Amino acid sequence: MLRPMERADAARNRARILEAAERLFAAEGAPNVTMDDIARAAGVGRGTLYRRYPDRAAIALALLDEHERALQEELLRGAPPLGPGAPPAARLAAFYAAMVRLLDDHAHLVLGAETGRSRFTTGAYGFWRAHVRSLLVAADVPDPDALVEPLLAPLAPEVYGFQRDDRGLTAEQITAGLTRLADGVLGTPG
Amino acid sequence: MLRPMERADAARNRARILEAAERLFAAEGAPNVTMDDIARAAGVGRGTLYRRYPDRAAIALALLDEHERALQEELLRGAPPLGPGAPPAARLAAFYAAMVRLLDDHAHLVLGAETGRSRFTTGAYGFWRAHVRSLLVAADVPDPDALVEPLLAPLAPEVYGFQRDDRGLTAEQITAGLTRLADGVLGTPG
DNA sequence: CGGTCAAGTGGACGCAGTGTCCACTTAATG
DNA sequence: CATTAAGTGGACACTGCGTCCACTTGACCG
Numbered sequence: 276m277l278r279p280m281e282r283a284d285a286a287r288n289r290a291r292i293l294e295a296a297e298r299l300f301a302a303e304g305a306p307n308v309t310m311d312d313i314a315r316a317a318g319v320g321r322g323t324l325y326r327r328y329p330d331r332a333a334i335a336l337a338l339l340d341e342h343e344r345a346l347q348e349e350l351l352r353g354a355p356p357l358g359p360g361a362p363p364a365a366r367l368a369a370f371y372a373a374m375v376r377l378l379d380d381h382a383h384l385v386l387g388a389e390t391g392r393s394r395f396t397t398g399a400y401g402f403w404r405a406h407v408r409s410l411l412v413a414a415d416v417p418d419p420d421a422l423v424e425p426l427l428a429p430l431a432p433e434v435y436g437f438q439r440d441d442r443g444l445t446a447e448q449i450t451a452g453l454t455r456l457a458d459g460v461l462g463t464p465g
Numbered sequence: 466m467l468r469p470m471e472r473a474d475a476a477r478n479r480a481r482i483l484e485a486a487e488r489l490f491a492a493e494g495a496p497n498v499t500m501d502d503i504a505r506a507a508g509v510g511r512g513t514l515y516r517r518y519p520d521r522a523a524i525a526l527a528l529l530d531e532h533e534r535a536l537q538e539e540l541l542r543g544a545p546p547l548g549p550g551a552p553p554a555a556r557l558a559a560f561y562a563a564m565v566r567l568l569d570d571h572a573h574l575v576l577g578a579e580t581g582r583s584r585f586t587t588g589a590y591g592f593w594r595a596h597v598r599s600l601l602v603a604a605d606v607p608d609p610d611a612l613v614e615p616l617l618a619p620l621a622p623e624v625y626g627f628q629r630d631d632r633g634l635t636a637e638q639i640t641a642g643l644t645r646l647a648d649g650v651l652g653t654p655g
Numbered sequence: 656c657g658g659t660c661a662a663g664t665g666g667a668c669g670c671a672g673t674g675t676c677c678a679c680t681t682a683a684t685g
Numbered sequence: 686c687a688t689t690a691a692g693t694g695g696a697c698a699c700t701g702c703g704t705c706c707a708c709t710t711g712a713c714c715g
Contacts, residue, residue, distance in 0.1 A: 422642045434615075436582065442614070452608065452612045456612065459646075
Protein backbone atom coordinates (compact mmCIF):
# COMPACT_ATOMS: atom_id res chain seq x y z
CA MET A 276 0.00 0.00 0.00
CA LEU A 277 2.70 2.43 0.96
CA ARG A 278 5.43 0.58 -0.88
CA PRO A 279 6.80 2.74 -3.66
CA MET A 280 5.23 0.73 -6.42
CA GLU A 281 4.20 -2.90 -6.42
CA ARG A 282 4.35 -4.59 -9.74
CA ALA A 283 1.09 -5.78 -11.24
CA ASP A 284 2.03 -9.45 -11.15
CA ALA A 285 3.14 -9.15 -7.53
CA ALA A 286 -0.21 -7.67 -6.52
CA ARG A 287 -2.10 -10.33 -8.44
CA ASN A 288 -0.15 -13.08 -6.72
CA ARG A 289 -0.61 -11.60 -3.28
CA ALA A 290 -4.37 -11.65 -3.83
CA ARG A 291 -4.25 -15.21 -5.12
CA ILE A 292 -2.27 -16.37 -2.12
CA LEU A 293 -4.61 -14.86 0.43
CA GLU A 294 -7.67 -16.18 -1.36
CA ALA A 295 -6.24 -19.68 -1.65
CA ALA A 296 -5.08 -19.66 1.97
CA GLU A 297 -8.48 -18.62 3.27
CA ARG A 298 -10.17 -21.36 1.29
CA LEU A 299 -7.72 -24.02 2.44
CA PHE A 300 -7.77 -22.93 6.08
CA ALA A 301 -11.53 -23.11 6.11
CA ALA A 302 -11.64 -26.48 4.38
CA GLU A 303 -8.83 -28.35 6.11
CA GLY A 304 -8.18 -26.42 9.29
CA ALA A 305 -5.20 -24.15 9.51
CA PRO A 306 -2.70 -26.55 11.07
CA ASN A 307 -3.22 -29.17 8.38
CA VAL A 308 -2.37 -26.85 5.54
CA THR A 309 1.26 -26.79 4.44
CA MET A 310 3.04 -23.94 2.74
CA ASP A 311 3.29 -26.21 -0.26
CA ASP A 312 -0.46 -26.67 -0.36
CA ILE A 313 -1.01 -22.95 -0.35
CA ALA A 314 1.55 -22.31 -3.05
CA ARG A 315 0.08 -25.01 -5.25
CA ALA A 316 -3.51 -23.90 -4.70
CA ALA A 317 -2.57 -20.33 -5.48
CA GLY A 318 -0.80 -21.40 -8.65
CA VAL A 319 2.36 -19.86 -7.37
CA GLY A 320 5.88 -21.08 -6.74
CA ARG A 321 7.34 -21.83 -3.37
CA GLY A 322 9.79 -18.95 -3.54
CA THR A 323 7.07 -16.47 -4.35
CA LEU A 324 5.08 -17.50 -1.32
CA TYR A 325 8.03 -17.24 1.02
CA ARG A 326 9.00 -13.85 -0.37
CA ARG A 327 6.05 -12.30 1.44
CA TYR A 328 4.99 -14.68 4.17
CA PRO A 329 7.71 -16.36 6.15
CA ASP A 330 5.31 -18.89 7.66
CA ARG A 331 1.73 -20.04 8.04
CA ALA A 332 1.08 -17.81 11.00
CA ALA A 333 1.95 -14.72 9.00
CA ILE A 334 -0.72 -15.61 6.47
CA ALA A 335 -3.35 -16.35 9.10
CA LEU A 336 -2.64 -13.07 10.80
CA ALA A 337 -2.80 -11.17 7.52
CA LEU A 338 -6.24 -12.64 6.90
CA LEU A 339 -7.47 -11.82 10.38
CA ASP A 340 -6.12 -8.32 10.15
CA GLU A 341 -8.22 -7.85 7.07
CA HIS A 342 -11.42 -8.95 8.77
CA GLU A 343 -10.74 -6.88 11.83
CA ARG A 344 -10.48 -3.64 9.90
CA ALA A 345 -14.23 -3.13 9.84
CA LEU A 346 -14.57 -3.50 13.59
CA GLN A 347 -11.74 -1.07 14.15
CA GLU A 348 -13.58 1.50 12.11
CA GLU A 349 -16.71 1.04 14.20
CA LEU A 350 -14.84 1.43 17.44
CA LEU A 351 -13.43 4.74 16.31
CA ARG A 352 -16.40 6.30 14.58
CA GLY A 353 -19.43 4.04 15.04
CA ALA A 354 -22.49 4.59 17.18
CA PRO A 355 -22.48 3.91 20.94
CA PRO A 356 -22.06 1.70 22.81
CA LEU A 357 -19.42 0.33 20.43
CA GLY A 358 -18.31 3.77 19.31
CA PRO A 359 -17.60 6.80 21.48
CA GLY A 360 -20.26 8.23 23.77
CA ALA A 361 -21.25 5.41 26.10
CA PRO A 362 -19.71 4.86 29.54
CA PRO A 363 -16.50 2.80 29.53
CA ALA A 364 -17.98 -0.35 31.04
CA ALA A 365 -20.69 -0.45 28.40
CA ARG A 366 -18.20 0.17 25.63
CA LEU A 367 -15.95 -2.62 26.85
CA ALA A 368 -18.90 -4.99 27.02
CA ALA A 369 -19.90 -4.04 23.49
CA PHE A 370 -16.35 -4.59 22.32
CA TYR A 371 -16.33 -8.03 23.92
CA ALA A 372 -19.59 -8.91 22.23
CA ALA A 373 -18.29 -7.82 18.85
CA MET A 374 -15.09 -9.77 19.29
CA VAL A 375 -16.98 -12.91 20.24
CA ARG A 376 -19.03 -12.53 17.09
CA LEU A 377 -15.83 -12.09 15.09
CA LEU A 378 -14.21 -15.13 16.64
CA ASP A 379 -17.29 -17.16 15.97
CA ASP A 380 -17.51 -16.13 12.32
CA HIS A 381 -13.92 -16.96 11.62
CA ALA A 382 -13.58 -19.88 13.96
CA HIS A 383 -12.19 -22.13 11.23
CA LEU A 384 -9.59 -19.54 10.39
CA VAL A 385 -8.54 -18.65 13.82
CA LEU A 386 -8.88 -21.87 15.76
CA GLY A 387 -6.01 -24.23 15.87
CA ALA A 388 -3.91 -21.65 14.12
CA GLU A 389 -1.69 -22.01 17.16
CA THR A 390 -0.75 -18.40 16.89
CA GLY A 391 0.95 -18.43 20.26
CA ARG A 392 2.92 -15.39 21.11
CA SER A 393 2.98 -13.96 17.62
CA ARG A 394 -0.59 -12.92 18.25
CA PHE A 395 0.65 -9.96 20.27
CA THR A 396 2.78 -8.53 17.52
CA THR A 397 -0.12 -8.03 15.13
CA GLY A 398 -1.23 -4.60 14.17
CA ALA A 399 -4.71 -5.59 15.22
CA TYR A 400 -3.65 -6.54 18.74
CA GLY A 401 -2.00 -3.17 19.14
CA PHE A 402 -5.27 -1.56 18.18
CA TRP A 403 -7.37 -3.58 20.65
CA ARG A 404 -4.78 -2.80 23.27
CA ALA A 405 -4.95 0.93 22.69
CA HIS A 406 -8.73 0.83 22.71
CA VAL A 407 -9.06 -1.05 25.98
CA ARG A 408 -6.38 1.09 27.55
CA SER A 409 -8.25 4.24 26.63
CA LEU A 410 -11.40 2.83 28.23
CA LEU A 411 -9.46 2.11 31.41
CA VAL A 412 -8.13 5.65 31.43
CA ALA A 413 -11.60 7.05 30.81
CA ALA A 414 -12.85 5.07 33.80
CA ASP A 415 -10.12 6.54 35.99
CA VAL A 416 -8.65 3.16 36.78
CA PRO A 417 -5.19 3.42 38.37
CA ASP A 418 -2.24 1.87 36.51
CA PRO A 419 -4.22 0.87 33.44
CA ASP A 420 -1.23 -0.86 31.87
CA ALA A 421 -1.45 -3.67 34.41
CA LEU A 422 -5.04 -4.42 33.44
CA VAL A 423 -4.97 -4.26 29.66
CA GLU A 424 -3.58 -7.71 28.98
CA PRO A 425 -5.70 -9.47 31.59
CA LEU A 426 -8.78 -7.95 30.00
CA LEU A 427 -7.72 -8.99 26.50
CA ALA A 428 -6.51 -12.45 27.43
CA PRO A 429 -9.98 -14.07 27.37
CA LEU A 430 -10.21 -13.18 23.68
CA ALA A 431 -7.32 -15.42 22.73
CA PRO A 432 -8.59 -17.86 20.11
CA GLU A 433 -7.47 -20.83 22.21
CA VAL A 434 -9.51 -19.67 25.18
CA TYR A 435 -12.59 -19.02 23.12
CA GLY A 436 -12.25 -22.34 21.36
CA PHE A 437 -11.87 -24.20 24.63
CA GLN A 438 -14.92 -22.58 26.17
CA ARG A 439 -17.01 -23.25 23.13
CA ASP A 440 -15.89 -26.71 22.02
CA ASP A 441 -14.73 -28.36 25.22
CA ARG A 442 -16.80 -26.65 27.90
CA GLY A 443 -19.88 -26.47 25.72
CA LEU A 444 -20.65 -22.82 26.33
CA THR A 445 -22.69 -20.90 23.79
CA ALA A 446 -21.52 -17.64 22.30
CA GLU A 447 -24.20 -15.91 24.35
CA GLN A 448 -22.98 -17.37 27.63
CA ILE A 449 -19.43 -16.38 26.83
CA THR A 450 -20.50 -12.86 25.99
CA ALA A 451 -22.51 -12.68 29.21
CA GLY A 452 -19.50 -13.74 31.22
CA LEU A 453 -17.31 -11.14 29.59
CA THR A 454 -19.92 -8.48 30.19
CA ARG A 455 -19.80 -9.24 33.90
CA LEU A 456 -16.04 -9.00 33.71
CA ALA A 457 -16.31 -5.58 32.09
CA ASP A 458 -18.79 -4.38 34.71
CA GLY A 459 -16.71 -5.74 37.53
CA VAL A 460 -13.56 -3.94 36.53
CA LEU A 461 -14.91 -0.78 34.95
CA GLY A 462 -18.39 -0.56 36.37
CA THR A 463 -19.23 2.37 38.59
CA PRO A 464 -18.95 0.97 42.11
CA GLY A 465 -21.75 1.87 44.46
CA MET B 466 2.13 -44.49 40.33
CA LEU B 467 -1.09 -46.39 39.83
CA ARG B 468 0.25 -48.45 36.96
CA PRO B 469 0.34 -52.10 38.01
CA MET B 470 4.11 -52.21 38.29
CA GLU B 471 6.71 -50.13 36.53
CA ARG B 472 9.96 -51.83 35.87
CA ALA B 473 13.05 -50.47 37.56
CA ASP B 474 14.81 -49.51 34.33
CA ALA B 475 11.68 -47.78 33.08
CA ALA B 476 11.49 -45.67 36.24
CA ARG B 477 15.17 -44.83 36.03
CA ASN B 478 14.82 -43.70 32.44
CA ARG B 479 11.73 -41.63 33.16
CA ALA B 480 13.70 -39.75 35.80
CA ARG B 481 16.66 -39.30 33.47
CA ILE B 482 14.45 -37.94 30.73
CA LEU B 483 12.74 -35.37 32.92
CA GLU B 484 16.01 -34.25 34.44
CA ALA B 485 17.70 -33.89 31.05
CA ALA B 486 14.70 -32.10 29.59
CA GLU B 487 14.55 -29.59 32.41
CA ARG B 488 18.24 -28.83 32.02
CA LEU B 489 18.02 -28.43 28.25
CA PHE B 490 14.86 -26.35 28.37
CA ALA B 491 16.48 -23.99 30.84
CA ALA B 492 19.70 -23.77 28.86
CA GLU B 493 18.44 -23.50 25.30
CA GLY B 494 14.84 -22.46 25.61
CA ALA B 495 12.13 -25.02 25.12
CA PRO B 496 11.41 -24.45 21.41
CA ASN B 497 15.06 -24.95 20.44
CA VAL B 498 15.31 -28.36 22.00
CA THR B 499 14.54 -31.31 19.75
CA MET B 500 13.31 -34.69 20.85
CA ASP B 501 16.63 -36.03 19.63
CA ASP B 502 18.52 -33.65 21.92
CA ILE B 503 16.56 -34.81 24.90
CA ALA B 504 17.01 -38.48 24.10
CA ARG B 505 20.74 -38.05 23.63
CA ALA B 506 21.19 -35.95 26.77
CA ALA B 507 19.24 -38.48 28.78
CA GLY B 508 21.34 -41.31 27.40
CA VAL B 509 18.23 -42.95 26.07
CA GLY B 510 17.06 -44.10 22.68
CA ARG B 511 14.55 -42.33 20.52
CA GLY B 512 11.98 -45.08 20.91
CA THR B 513 12.22 -45.01 24.67
CA LEU B 514 11.54 -41.32 24.74
CA TYR B 515 8.53 -41.59 22.45
CA ARG B 516 7.09 -44.47 24.44
CA ARG B 517 6.14 -42.08 27.20
CA TYR B 518 6.08 -38.60 25.74
CA PRO B 519 4.56 -38.18 22.30
CA ASP B 520 6.00 -34.69 21.88
CA ARG B 521 7.90 -31.84 23.48
CA ALA B 522 4.78 -30.29 24.93
CA ALA B 523 4.01 -33.45 26.87
CA ILE B 524 7.39 -33.26 28.57
CA ALA B 525 7.07 -29.57 29.38
CA LEU B 526 3.64 -30.16 30.85
CA ALA B 527 4.88 -33.10 32.89
CA LEU B 528 7.58 -30.89 34.37
CA LEU B 529 5.15 -28.11 35.14
CA ASP B 530 2.70 -30.51 36.66
CA GLU B 531 5.42 -31.58 39.03
CA HIS B 532 6.16 -28.04 40.17
CA GLU B 533 2.52 -27.20 40.53
CA ARG B 534 1.83 -30.03 42.95
CA ALA B 535 3.10 -28.06 45.94
CA LEU B 536 0.86 -25.12 45.20
CA GLN B 537 -2.13 -27.39 44.81
CA GLU B 538 -1.46 -28.76 48.25
CA GLU B 539 -1.38 -25.27 49.73
CA LEU B 540 -4.63 -24.30 48.10
CA LEU B 541 -6.38 -27.27 49.63
CA ARG B 542 -4.90 -27.37 53.09
CA GLY B 543 -2.63 -24.34 53.56
CA ALA B 544 -3.18 -21.25 55.65
CA PRO B 545 -5.40 -18.38 54.49
CA PRO B 546 -5.58 -16.41 52.32
CA LEU B 547 -4.19 -19.08 49.98
CA GLY B 548 -5.88 -21.92 51.79
CA PRO B 549 -9.48 -22.06 53.02
CA GLY B 550 -10.83 -19.49 55.43
CA ALA B 551 -10.38 -16.12 53.72
CA PRO B 552 -13.08 -14.44 51.63
CA PRO B 553 -13.17 -15.50 47.97
CA ALA B 554 -11.73 -12.28 46.52
CA ALA B 555 -8.73 -12.47 48.83
CA ARG B 556 -8.20 -16.12 48.04
CA LEU B 557 -8.32 -15.47 44.31
CA ALA B 558 -5.83 -12.64 44.68
CA ALA B 559 -3.52 -14.88 46.70
CA PHE B 560 -3.83 -17.58 44.06
CA TYR B 561 -2.92 -15.08 41.36
CA ALA B 562 0.11 -13.95 43.33
CA ALA B 563 1.28 -17.51 43.81
CA MET B 564 0.83 -18.31 40.14
CA VAL B 565 2.79 -15.24 39.11
CA ARG B 566 5.59 -16.38 41.36
CA LEU B 567 5.43 -19.83 39.82
CA LEU B 568 5.47 -18.47 36.29
CA ASP B 569 8.40 -16.29 37.13
CA ASP B 570 10.42 -19.09 38.68
CA HIS B 571 9.92 -21.37 35.73
CA ALA B 572 9.88 -18.76 33.03
CA HIS B 573 12.53 -20.52 30.98
CA LEU B 574 10.57 -23.72 31.16
CA VAL B 575 7.20 -22.36 30.42
CA LEU B 576 7.88 -19.51 28.05
CA GLY B 577 8.02 -20.18 24.38
CA ALA B 578 6.86 -23.69 25.08
CA GLU B 579 4.08 -22.77 22.68
CA THR B 580 1.73 -24.92 24.63
CA GLY B 581 -1.28 -23.59 22.76
CA ARG B 582 -4.50 -25.41 23.38
CA SER B 583 -2.93 -28.46 24.97
CA ARG B 584 -2.53 -26.33 28.07
CA PHE B 585 -6.19 -26.86 28.89
CA THR B 586 -5.99 -30.61 28.91
CA THR B 587 -3.44 -30.77 31.71
CA GLY B 588 -4.34 -32.18 35.05
CA ALA B 589 -3.07 -28.98 36.58
CA TYR B 590 -5.39 -26.78 34.54
CA GLY B 591 -8.32 -28.86 35.67
CA PHE B 592 -7.27 -28.24 39.22
CA TRP B 593 -6.95 -24.47 38.83
CA ARG B 594 -10.28 -24.51 37.10
CA ALA B 595 -12.02 -26.31 39.91
CA HIS B 596 -10.43 -24.02 42.46
CA VAL B 597 -11.46 -20.78 40.78
CA ARG B 598 -14.90 -22.16 40.13
CA SER B 599 -15.36 -22.98 43.79
CA LEU B 600 -14.36 -19.43 44.68
CA LEU B 601 -16.93 -18.08 42.26
CA VAL B 602 -19.58 -20.29 43.79
CA ALA B 603 -18.57 -19.23 47.28
CA ALA B 604 -18.96 -15.62 46.23
CA ASP B 605 -22.47 -16.32 44.94
CA VAL B 606 -21.63 -15.26 41.42
CA PRO B 607 -24.29 -16.31 38.92
CA ASP B 608 -23.28 -18.72 36.11
CA PRO B 609 -19.76 -19.26 37.38
CA ASP B 610 -18.86 -21.41 34.38
CA ALA B 611 -18.86 -18.38 32.12
CA LEU B 612 -16.28 -16.62 34.26
CA VAL B 613 -13.79 -19.36 35.03
CA GLU B 614 -11.83 -19.26 31.79
CA PRO B 615 -11.73 -15.46 31.55
CA LEU B 616 -10.26 -15.36 35.05
CA LEU B 617 -7.67 -17.99 34.24
CA ALA B 618 -6.75 -16.66 30.81
CA PRO B 619 -4.33 -13.98 32.11
CA LEU B 620 -2.21 -16.76 33.57
CA ALA B 621 -1.39 -18.22 30.18
CA PRO B 622 2.39 -18.30 29.82
CA GLU B 623 2.23 -16.29 26.60
CA VAL B 624 0.31 -13.50 28.28
CA TYR B 625 2.61 -13.37 31.25
CA GLY B 626 5.67 -13.43 29.02
CA PHE B 627 4.35 -10.63 26.87
CA GLN B 628 3.56 -8.40 29.83
CA ARG B 629 6.93 -9.00 31.37
CA ASP B 630 9.29 -9.03 28.39
CA ASP B 631 7.56 -6.82 25.85
CA ARG B 632 5.53 -4.44 27.98
CA GLY B 633 8.18 -4.20 30.64
CA LEU B 634 5.93 -4.81 33.61
CA THR B 635 7.37 -6.16 36.84
CA ALA B 636 6.00 -9.21 38.57
CA GLU B 637 4.67 -6.89 41.26
CA GLN B 638 2.75 -4.76 38.78
CA ILE B 639 1.27 -7.81 37.16
CA THR B 640 0.21 -9.19 40.52
CA ALA B 641 -1.32 -5.85 41.45
CA GLY B 642 -3.32 -5.79 38.24
CA LEU B 643 -4.62 -9.29 38.83
CA THR B 644 -5.54 -8.40 42.39
CA ARG B 645 -7.72 -5.61 41.10
CA LEU B 646 -9.26 -8.06 38.68
CA ALA B 647 -10.05 -10.42 41.55
CA ASP B 648 -11.57 -7.62 43.61
CA GLY B 649 -13.58 -6.33 40.70
CA VAL B 650 -15.23 -9.63 39.95
CA LEU B 651 -15.46 -11.21 43.39
CA GLY B 652 -15.13 -8.25 45.70
CA THR B 653 -18.05 -7.41 47.94
CA PRO B 654 -19.71 -4.47 46.20
CA GLY B 655 -20.48 -1.56 48.49
C1' DC C 656 19.30 -70.32 41.09
C1' DG C 657 18.37 -70.82 36.00
C1' DG C 658 14.37 -70.47 32.69
C1' DT C 659 10.66 -67.94 30.71
C1' DC C 660 8.55 -64.11 28.75
C1' DA C 661 6.62 -59.80 28.45
C1' DA C 662 7.96 -55.11 29.23
C1' DG C 663 11.19 -52.15 27.94
C1' DT C 664 14.99 -50.33 24.90
C1' DG C 665 17.42 -47.92 21.11
C1' DG C 666 18.84 -46.67 16.78
C1' DA C 667 18.17 -47.20 11.77
C1' DC C 668 14.85 -45.78 8.48
C1' DG C 669 11.51 -43.36 5.60
C1' DC C 670 8.97 -39.35 5.29
C1' DA C 671 7.06 -34.70 5.32
C1' DG C 672 7.60 -30.00 5.48
C1' DT C 673 10.87 -26.20 5.62
C1' DG C 674 13.43 -22.57 3.76
C1' DT C 675 17.09 -21.22 0.38
C1' DC C 676 19.03 -20.36 -3.90
C1' DC C 677 19.54 -18.97 -8.49
C1' DA C 678 18.64 -19.10 -13.44
C1' DC C 679 14.79 -17.43 -15.83
C1' DT C 680 10.68 -14.31 -16.85
C1' DT C 681 8.20 -10.13 -16.97
C1' DA C 682 6.54 -5.51 -15.95
C1' DA C 683 7.84 -0.77 -15.96
C1' DT C 684 10.44 3.12 -17.90
C1' DG C 685 12.73 6.21 -21.56
C1' DC D 686 12.49 -1.74 -28.60
C1' DA D 687 16.27 -2.02 -25.05
C1' DT D 688 17.33 -2.01 -20.45
C1' DT D 689 17.06 -3.37 -15.80
C1' DA D 690 15.59 -4.55 -11.52
C1' DA D 691 11.71 -6.69 -9.34
C1' DG D 692 9.51 -10.75 -9.28
C1' DT D 693 8.97 -15.82 -10.08
C1' DG D 694 9.14 -20.85 -9.37
C1' DG D 695 10.79 -25.21 -8.66
C1' DA D 696 14.85 -28.11 -7.59
C1' DC D 697 17.58 -29.08 -3.59
C1' DA D 698 19.55 -30.11 0.80
C1' DC D 699 18.34 -30.40 5.39
C1' DT D 700 16.23 -31.07 9.80
C1' DG D 701 13.21 -33.04 12.94
C1' DC D 702 9.45 -36.38 13.42
C1' DG D 703 7.56 -40.71 14.46
C1' DT D 704 7.62 -45.76 13.57
C1' DC D 705 9.28 -50.23 13.60
C1' DC D 706 11.45 -54.24 15.11
C1' DA D 707 15.36 -57.07 16.58
C1' DC D 708 17.57 -57.13 20.86
C1' DT D 709 18.12 -56.63 26.10
C1' DT D 710 16.71 -56.77 30.77
C1' DG D 711 14.07 -57.05 34.87
C1' DA D 712 10.35 -59.67 37.32
C1' DC D 713 8.48 -63.81 38.62
C1' DC D 714 8.11 -68.90 39.07
C1' DG D 715 9.42 -73.57 39.56
